[in-house]
Amino acid sequence: MNPLTWIVAASSSWIVVLGFNELALSASVAVIAQLIALVRLRNFSVLATTVALSIPVSLSMVIIHIPFGRNDWSTALDLSVRFIALMSAFLTAASAITITDLVKSLSHMPRVAYIVGSAVQLLPQGRDTLGSVRYANHLRAHSPRQHSTRGLSKTIKFVVLPLITRLLSQGASRAIPLEVSGLERTGQRTVLNPVADTTLQKVLRWLMPIAALAVVVWL
Structure with a gap:
């Protein structure tokens, strides 16, 4: 899949997670993102990185909200799971992108x-x-x-x-x-071995963020 499609998909999931801010939805996004990474990479590297990043953040949420918050564990749990969902989406997209393909897709x-x-x-x-x-x-x-x-x-x-x-x-x-290399020159650039891209992916890159925004605003 084109690197830009991965980036737009991750960004759209961020819009949905932050827009709804619901525990069940955040957990669902996290699970789906981790499953995609597991199927693609066939290892737990994304999961391990997510856990390593989430542990200190979750502990800080507990320290801040348990003694001084009004909802005790509820707020800390919601914020922690939301962070896990955001990191899962970002890391899954990052694991599918190489610098070479990303730069070529922006040629x-x-x-x-x-x-x-x-x-x-x-x-x-x-x-x-x-x-x-x-x-x-x-x-x-x-x-x-x-x-x-x-x-x-x-x-x-x-x-x-x-x-x-x-x-x-x-x-x-x-x-x-x-x-x-003619960076300052105008005109179309050509790539000897371009990154695969399809009309469907181009359409999806427009539709995914629009649909995410529409769902958040509508509901």
């Missing part, structure tokens, strides 16, 4: 495709760059993690500043390839 909007591609790659690129900076400090026998008054200044000098500098230089180095 008719090159600037948007570049912004989206850069945004979703920022975290892994930052993690890799941080690993390189730490390894360089290790080779130079610098240890920013020192329990002293100079620990923070060393962290800024040997970790934060090199990390920011390298990320900025990587962004600047992409300017020439983007200019060569």
Whole structure:
């Protein structure tokens, strides 16, 4: 399925869950999303991630609403299940999307495709760059993690500043390839191996959010 269809489906489920704000509906969305992820991936990775994210949130709901709330467990349970439903829908869609397919599906909007591609790659690129900076400090026998008054200044000098500098230089180095590829030029883009898309999916991407909004407003 086209990545945009997954995104629109997840967004539509968010509209329904937040619009109705009912325990049974939130639980149903969570179960359906987890079943879809289980069938697609044939593992419990999405479920495990959802549980890991939901435990601290649910505990915070309990701490906030049980001692000071009016509905005791009811409010905490409703908010926790709603969060689980939202995360289940988001993670299921994310597990079905690759960065390459997402960017190619936006090839008719090159600037948007570049912004989206850069945004979703920022975290892994930052993690890799941080690993390189730490390894360089290790080779130079610098240890920013020192329990002293100079620990923070060393962290800024040997970790934060090199990390920011390298990320900025990587962004600047992409300017020439983007200019060569004709990002600023107008006209239709063609992809050698386009992402599969059908007329039905295009129609559904319009109908799903409209139907979700209509149901929430009507009911």
